[in-house]
Amino acid sequence: MNNLECTFEREVTHAEKTDAWNERLQNHLQECSSCRNALLIAKAMDSVQAGALQKASAVPAYRVLWFKAQYMQRQERLSTLDLVKLLGVSFVGALALIGIIVWKIPTLSSLLTISESASGFVFHTIIPLSIPIAFIIAVVIALWMYSLEFFFARR
Amino acid sequence: MTESAFQALYEATNKSLWSYIYKLVNDTALTDDIFQESFVKLLQAETSRFDESRTRAYLFTIATNAVRDHWRKKKRERNWFESEPGTELLARDTGHAYESLDVHEAFEQLSPQHRSLLWLAYVEEYGHREIAEMLEMKEKSIRVLLFRAKQKFIEILKTLGITSTVNNE
Numbered sequence: 001m002n003n004l005e006c007t008f009e010r011e012v013t014h015a016e017k018t019d020a021w022n023e024r025l026q027n028h029l030q031e032c033s034s035c036r037n038a039l040l041i042a043k044a045m046d047s048v049q050a051g052a053l054q055k056a057s058a059v060p061a062y063r064v065l066w067f068k069a070q071y072m073q074r075q076e077r078l079s080t081l082d083l084v085k086l087l088g089v090s091f092v093g094a095l096a097l098i099g100i101i102v103w104k105i106p107t108l109s110s111l112l113t114i115s116e117s118a119s120g121f122v123f124h125t126i127i128p129l130s131i132p133i134a135f136i137i138a139v140v141i142a143l144w145m146y147s148l149e150f151f152f153a154r155r
Numbered sequence: 156m157t158e159s160a161f162q163a164l165y166e167a168t169n170k171s172l173w174s175y176i177y178k179l180v181n182d183t184a185l186t187d188d189i190f191q192e193s194f195v196k197l198l199q200a201e202t203s204r205f206d207e208s209r210t211r212a213y214l215f216t217i218a219t220n221a222v223r224d225h226w227r228k229k230k231r232e233r234n235w236f237e238s239e240p241g242t243e244l245l246a247r248d249t250g251h252a253y254e255s256l257d258v259h260e261a262f263e264q265l266s267p268q269h270r271s272l273l274w275l276a277y278v279e280e281y282g283h284r285e286i287a288e289m290l291e292m293k294e295k296s297i298r299v300l301l302f303r304a305k306q307k308f309i310e311i312l313k314t315l316g317i318t319s320t321v322n323n324e
């Protein structure tokens with residue numbers, strides 16, 4: 001026995017619950033006040049539990065909670081997907097917008113460049129490249145979003 | 156978790172869990188809410204590697220945390236540790252066989268934390284280490300807290316005259 005409880009207490013509690021007493025345990029009970037207290041608590045807790053169980057008759061059928069959890073998980077997945085889609089579309093949109101602005105408004109593009117040579121670099125290198133690059137990025141994002149949807153739908 | 160595994164777990168635990176929550180919050184509607192929330196959270200958690208007993212323990216952990224969260228939200232965290240400031244107990248004649256109502260009255264006098272510990276130890280029969288894991292506390296702390304809970308409960312039972320197996324030495 002340690003200073004807080006007797007090592008037999010759990011055995012006593014279990015014996016009370018299962019009505020599986022043995023002579024050794026009953027003899028011990030005679031000489032151990034800690035175990036007698038544990039027995040009293042175990043009996044009292046049985047009574048407390050029995051009273052509470054009587055009130056627990058109206059629990060829902062398991063299917064109600066099963067479907068509720070399924071529904072909530074689905075909602076959660078959809079909101080994650082929506083966020084991913086929104087980010088993807090915003091990114092592609094922003095790229096396209098920058099491309100159009102630089103391509104269609106030369107004044108603006110010249111403002112963005114420091115010198116003539118830099119401006120030439122923008123018109124002859126960046127803009128022709130930006131359209132296929134934006135297209136490739138858009139395809140990659142589309143594939144990525146599709147794979148995410150596929151992944152989430154399978155889970 | 157598969158639907159059939161959930162069904163088996165639900166059939167085996169629903170009444171015990173409902174009773175446990177009810178004895179912590181004493182409110183049928185709130186018990187229903189926390190009960191449903193606990194099972195839904197369990198289904199949303201990753202428990203595929205858990206065996207049956209660990210899943211059951213995890214369910215009780217979720218429910219206990221939900222009860223504590225309820226008090227936290229209501230800024231009544233301290234009530235988790237405090238006894239109900241309810242009616243005063245009148246000392247009664249000692250030695251009479253305990254009656255169910257008296258025992259319930261005695262249990263209600265304990266703090267929710269003490270009620271939780273006694274339930275987990277005596278109804279669910281969890282050991283100190285298991286309770287410590289469930290409540291995310293040290294095993295040593297659980298040992299001390301449970302000892303205090305037992306002392307308090309015995310003291311209240313004695314005040315109510317429920318002493319049939321208590322040695323009054």
Ligand SMILES: [Zn+2]
Nearest residue numbers: 006008032035
């Ligand atoms: Zn003992």
